[in-house]
Amino acid sequence: MQIPKEIVNQLTKISASKYVINNEEMDRMIATGEIKDFKVLDIRERNLYQKFCFPNSSNIPFKELGRNIKSLPLDTKILIICNTGFTAAQSLSLLNLIGFKAHILENGINGYIEEGKNALNNILRVA
Template sequence: MRHGRGLKLIGVFLVLALVGAACGDSEEATDTTAATTTVATTTTVATFDLVAAADEYLSTIPEGWLAVGDTVAFKDAVAASNAVLIDVREVGEYEEGHIEGAINIPIRTLSDNLDKIPTDTQVFIYCKSGFRAALSVGALHMLGYDNVLGYPPGWNGWTAAEEPVSTDAVQASTYTVPDIDPTLFAAVDDYLNGIPDGFLSAGNVEAVKEAIAAGATIVDVRTTDEYTAGHIPGAINVSLRDMANGLSAIPEDTNTIIYCGSGWRAGMALSVLQTLGWENTKSFGGSFKAWKAAEEDIET
């Protein structure tokens, strides 16, 4: 009897011992888990402000609007500064004839060829009529190339002045590409690479009139004094240098046409707006000069 009871007691003690051991293991596991728990932390990454970058460029545009509009003055400036001359027309246009010494970087490929554009030497951009050159100057200044100017008369003005031309291709030199914020580069790159046929032109006076009749918004980017002296009827005024602060006046979801005096400032404005995401904007190349020449109504 004692022997049997002793066996039972031994069994009870074994059970208690196992339970105690199990409890001890559980507490140790709990302690270990508590000791290795990591508190998650969040890091706020600063985002690049495209509008601020646009304002920094636009608000500091000097007198002359980053252009040399006279052919003689242009020739003198190129010679005096040993400038790099860039033809942003298509390859076929360049091959048919170009200003002597000019390299060819078609506008849609500018952001792919920044290693061919210096930052410490004067650069001049030209195209056929000045339209693509204005877009190019705007895009490059957004990227920080503040050494870039345009030649608005372009190939048409050069040949009309009977200046010498060349069909010999010029090999571009290579330069160090400056540090550019990835967000800024992506925005400009998307805009340039995505320029459609027609290069975002709103067309001639008749095409602009039809667009206005269909409900397009017309934005005059000249100075307030120029606008007050006379403008296209119904146009709103958002001056180029202050455009970053006037974006709320420019609709993003309806067709918008930008114009200025002769088309140059409109092209620069269009370049910035497209970079910022205003994809429904186009430029009236002939601008107010063409509107007046067509003897259309003017509002004051």
């Protein structure tokens, strides 16, 4: 299945936007404590979240996000985490459209681990 060009273009715009936090920025935010200014929302399936996640994150699987949207804070920045960044980008568009201050981790938690960012320094924890 090929992804339509319009969707690829939109996701490219998102990846170059102010709403994307790259791995280096994530490390800086963790080191300085700035991450505490965000609600870290992991939208992966529960079984993946339970294997490893960022400290102080909460889990609402993507398929449950719609019915749990009222539990999210409108007055706090939200950092959305998924496996690769693709599902988080979809959630980002929706949440920002309805008034949330959402951001995503570029390339998701898998990209963070693949780049070796602090995963070996116990930043990620077993839930």
